[in-house]
Amino acid sequence: MRRDTFLKSLAALAASGALPMQAWAAANVKMMIPANPGGGWDSTGRALGKALQDAAVASSVTYENKGGAAGAIGLAQFFNASKGDPNAMMVMGAVMLGGIITGKPPVSITQVTPIARLTTEYNVFVLPENSPFKTMADVIAQMKKDPGSVKWGGGSRGSTEHVAAAMIAREVGVDAAKINYVPFRGGGEATAAILGGNVTVGGSGYSEFQQYIEAGKMKAIGVTSGARLKGINVPTLKEQGINVEIGNWRGVYGAAGITPAQRDALTEMIVKATKSKAWAEAIEKNGWTPALLTGKAFDEFVDRDFASLRAVMVKSGMI
Template identity: 75%
Template sequence: MRRDTFLKSMAALAVAGTVPTSWAQAAAMKMMLPANPGGGWDTTGRALGKALQDAGVASSVTYDNKGGAAGAIGLAQFVNGSKNDANALMVMGAVMLGGIITGKPPVTLKQVTPLARLTSEYNVFVLPANSPFKNMGEVIAQLKKDPGSVKWGGGSRGSTEHIAAAMIAKAVGVDPAKINYVAFRGGGEAISAILGGNVTIGGSGYSEFAEYIASGKMKPVGVTSAERLPSLDVPTLKEQGIDVEIGNWRGVYGAPGISKQQRDELIAKLEKATKSAAWQEALKKNDWTPAWLAGDAFATFVDKEFSSLQDTMTRAGMV
């Protein structure tokens, strides 16, 4: 069959509604990753892109890493460069809310379209393999003695590990304003700093540190969950007498200006992707907890989370 005849036949089938679902729904999609390579958003976005293709709802996915300012730089590019684009997605999460609260950028999440929350993950704090400290208790003792001498390494200002560090300080009687937090543009930079011993202690999602913990290059000393993580038998902060618990969730937004129908179609594609074998494999590999919440319910959740984080950060002296 000639190519033009084939295409005309497929067009006729589409009109009749008899094209296979994968043909009708698949589209070339674009993914904004508002962080440098190697971090949680990068890992999440690329895993999601693979899942979209595995589910047959995306013919291809291109990625654009744009790190800095807790995602605000990538958010600004997404707002200005993806208007009305029903095939554009942006990965984001709790870190972006914290960055907006502290940095007060000219762009906000109100300018883009909330689609769905995907996962939840807790932070793990680690020491470099050659650290003079053996556990979190020794780090806290040094923090009490000289707050500025303890360098906390992690993501951008306002990230969950930054908030957790401030909460830890407050919980042990240290002024949160005195903590020495070193912010990095992405997970890759933070990992390099920890491995190089350029920070005292580092924090991030377990998935970002997993391979280094397994190889012995990092020593985990505490997690921010209520209970120990299934894949990491390390005491929680609460077990160690530090009353701090904080989670990190990640989600997806669509472009500004898309219609409700386009939004709902994107949500349906995302939901299908989260049921794919590729996504289930990513959840297991990265120890992510499924946390699906879509549409208006997700938008309401983000608004409440923003208010809660703002209150927590204000109380911790970060705002």
């Protein structure tokens, strides 16, 4: 049967009520990735798309990258172009909440439909291989002498690595408002800047820097987790006397204006995808921590995290 004939048949069955909503929604998932290629949201979105197909809840997945402003540009496009579309999804997470707090964009995350939290990943801070510094203590000593001379590179303003850098400054007695933070539109840009020595210290998820750390092109000097990450020999900030712990979670939202039944269908698809072999492989490969949360519990988590991030930013002088 031709694909167009098949899809028309699905549409007719769905309209008649003979086919579950999720079967029709699974015909072609449209995945908005509100970041440039090469970063954590990009790898999450594409891994999720592969898992949806592996779990046989999506027949195809198309992707669109739209980076900038901590995901706010992609969010606005997703909101305007996908209203009522039960097939549309958007990757998001803590970085987007931080960007909304600092940037106050015209479209907020509250205008689209929460589906699920997927993973948590902690940030790692790295030095380029030719850096005159060797440890986080070296970086902090220089920052205490001249805060502006230390360039912190990472994701958009309000990203977890930006928040972490401000928290580090506050913890060591430096005015967080004086830190020199250089935001990038995606993980690829940040990586290039670090490798090129254009920033003093870079921050992101470990998976984004792993190949460069293992090749000796970057030196990892601290992670934002409470305890050392399994299989990763990098000291935590807390081990180094810096009382900072912050995780970068990632999740997925549906379009504005979908019905409760359509939200339930998308949620069911995501839950099935996270049980697939493809998703398990992505978790292992990227060093992500599974953190599935759906429904009301996810709604409440986002509200709490939004308030918590805002409080941290206020204390750190970011807003």
